[in-house]
Amino acid sequence: MDYRIYVEKKPRFRVEAESLKRELNESLSLAIEDLRFVNVYDLFGFSAELLEACRYSVFGEIVTDTVTDSYEIGDRKYLAVEFLPGQFDQRASSAVDCVHLIEPDAEIDIRSSRLLVFEGDVSDSDLQTIRHYYINAVESREKDLSVLSNKLDVDVRPLASLSGFTAMEVGEYEDFCKKWGLAMNADDLGEVVTYFLKEGRDPSETELRILDTYWSDHCRHTTFTTELTEITVDESFMKREFEESLQLFHRLRKELGREKKPLCLMELATIGARYLRKIGKLDDLEQSEENNACSIFINVDVDGNTEKWLLQFKNETHNHPTEIEPFGGASTCLGGAIRDPLSGRAYVYQAMRVTGAADITKAVAETLHGKLPQKVISSKAAQGYSSYGNQIGLAATHVREIFHPGYLAKRLEVGAVVGAVRADNVRRESPAAGDVILLLGGRTGRDGIGGATGSSKEHTEESLESCGSEVQKGNAPEERKIQRLFRRPEVTRLIKKSNDFGAGGVSVAIGELADGLDIYLDRVPVKYSGLNATELAISESQERMAVVVESKDAEAFKAYCRRDNIEVTHVADVTDSARMRMYFHGTLIADLSREFIDSAGARHFAKAHILPVMPYTEIKREGCPQLTAIDQQAMIEMFDSTIGRSTVLMPYGGKYQKTPVQVSVQKLPVDGFTNTASIMAYGFDPYLSEWSPYHGAAYSVIEACTKIVCAGAEWGNMRFSYQEYFERMTADSWGKPLSALLGALRMQVELGLPSIGGKDSMSGTFEDINVPPTLIAFGITTVDARDIISPELKRSGSLLYLVRHSPDANQMPDCDQLRQNWAFVSRMIKDGRILSAWALDGSGIEGGLTMMAAGNGMEYRLIEADCELTIPFGSMLVEANSQLDSPNAILIGEVKGCSVDSPRMKD
């Protein structure tokens, strides 16, 4: 039998309904008097007895809920909302799991939805306003309460025929790309035509879609590999320095024998690490054919013994998905970031999140057409990211939102994660013919089609309506299972190579594992029947992983998966053919040469032009309110910061938990006891970068180093991964990422701090709005947890110093002076003379002192001193227990104890 039941909280437990009512009234200026919030479950295949057994054990709780078989709406206005078919519905999925505990053999299905019933003066147009605000068409829709059905569209969409493809004329390419909604351009399509002419046949639809996915910017960094055929520099005070930095770049290419390689942004982003490795300043790098995450060798003390471990870190963006469906986009941002080190067999235990928003205080009514309100994006994204991380059990100990009006074009949503594994538990071997490929984790559905190509296409007004299937929701408990499986050495030692299912689905995740592959698409486990071969090949899904094992180990590996409650399937074989072949029920439906897939399509060319830099004037942080770390505490507290028994510094410290910490420090996830911790910090200022991307990037590196030093760690062995986020490239914009990467390269070489990985997102444009040039530097190193100090002012009578950095004549960092200052502060911290330290940021000296003072409710008295700063990054505020002797340490004041025992200082 099929049933529908309604679950509502008893009056004293209606927190969610009250809070939604408040939100709607405040955001939409309504006067809803009472809002009733009801969870509706459509139950299929239940017996009356089973429904009764589940009524108050699964759907409701006897203490808090009322579960009824009907709900009297009367003439009240209402709105019923359900997820789009195919969206992962954790509520329904968990309900099925709970019912199966009561009756394990029950063949049932459940759909969940929400019913909102309004009382008070709610007109039809108010209801329309609520509908528009509450329902995000990307993930949900209004439910028709008159229907009780779980029928899905199970018709298999037939594969389209491409006969006549190779006979196409050049002039038709562009129209073809448009008609088929391809992310590739006409030049790429030309390569495809040429290839299939050589093959002597037309492609299948599956082949065309696979190539489009493979070659998308998301998977292949099309923008970063575009060859820059000419670089020009405009006249300004920076012209000479730009030219010197370009010469440096050319000199490094020459020294590394790379002058013949295409000159592109990717080359510029990676040359620093290549160079530093050559001169022996990057000997800890783990190099392998797997490169999903940055990986370095470190020493870890475990119960007093030194062990060799791999430290893996990765940053990842989900800007486009988060912009259109914040909860799902941000949760899968973290899920995807975790899977990179995880596929490298590391246990992920540390996370940071850096996001960029425009004015989140703006009224909802002022939202641009085709956009979600900034406030909604910001809060839903925080919920999405935190709920995923909290469920998987990952400590997120450094979370910041930064504000700049340019992020109205598209949100910045970046996650950075750190994982580690004992080096001898990892084996990395090239797949050989006869090896098998196992797929484990979540099932495939239609919901993940086009994620890779979608985020690479242009975002326009219509996106909110038409991208329905491009954003998925994460299933954190599923990923937790894989985390647990991969924490077993007996499991990781069976894996020769592994890849996660990011964008691109089977075709990319499995396709990247080996040159020669036979893939059996019909074996891929599906959420529901009816997916055709193309959908199976390119649909991405979260929480999946592919591994290569020797065929003799396959059964053992599968047994481990089953023991950990994970579905596992043998879906492909490694061959020695250098071709990727896909079969669907015995029919060969894709057969592509490895060489052609790897060609990544046509070569793209562009000219870069570096615009003049205006003389530096003090930055005005205009265009949107700047919420400080203290203002953000309520948001930041949503993130579990203590799971893992590894948190050295809480996000907020001091007696009142008010002084924000500028780094994330976690002990390594060892089985015994360790003092070894990984410490990570980021640097970036959107306003500085908007003025000059070159300076912005250089100071990103400096800021990250300074934060690490102020926490008591050494900067010298830091390793970096950059996150680039820029507007869509047009003739004038190539100079922005180019100059940013040049500024960062300058720092890499001068300070010996390699960037060994990174991620680029080059689609930050909405109509005529662009994101500010964004290069975030994530820096990481290891530290003995006993050496860590925190930034809250600690002792009455301490002396306050500014350890000042003075930029050079071009306003660039003076690296010699910074080395001196950092060494000095590190030494004073080790000697116990510096009790707390703060790396200055955009909020300057005053902002820094406010933050430092808040934790223990301290007061301070400033004395007159010359503490003028131009660019604050690199300078430090320190609390010393005695006089400091350094040419750059300026005494600026004294700490005074707080007279009243209260966080309010001046009451």
Add this chain to the structure above:
Amino acid sequence: MKPIAYLPVFPGTNCDYDTAKAFRVAGAEVCTSIFRNLTSQDVFSSIDEMRDNIDRCQILVFSGGFSAGDEPDGSGKFIANVINNHVIADAIHALLDRGGLILGICNGFQALVKSGLLPYGRLGLVTEDSPTLFRNDVNRHVSRMVTTKVASVSSPWLSSFHLGEEHTIAISHGEGKFVVSDELAQSLFDHNQVAFQYVDNPNGSSFNIEGIISPDGHILGKMGHSERWEPGLFKNIPGNLCQPIFRNAVDYFSSTPNT
């Protein structure tokens, strides 16, 4: 002899490594098993495996996490349904009858309350008027340090404490508000069943209750993650960070060998 602490791992459990470490450091032997539910056969055999483990353990531990993602709309439901399975229920009652201990932290506490093991000490006693753990007043997840004070020492879990002793403990939950009627709260206080109270209430719990025990003190449930601290952590938080409930449980068995 080392007591065996058994930590079942459910879909969504995520504090098992930390809790296992806390028990191991305290001197217990730790045993875990993963509850599988891909097929009905998985469910049956997981229940059997759990029963066998409960039968041979001295301490049964429900670690924190988000069982089944805290869905459908309510925390700890999945675990509570497992606990209420008659095979498991019998094994739990047998464990209690032979003097065993049970601990639930955070999500584990929610499961203990929703199954009735707390505050009643027995299964099958939940009514409309029972206490529950509900969404925090702020209607969001809260992760921070809180100070709690010891309100009872009538339990093996609490044996080393003195009344009023304060600890600074990590909390991280969205549904930690302990809701209880005035009458039942009075009875809990009268019977020394309130184990810990918040000094700075983070979630709106009635009477600042953070943790409670069963009438005989053998079952402890609490929201705060006592397992998340070890030397070298939370360096920017002043206070007494060590709350050795794990050690107390292990010591209980070294002093009473016949359980």
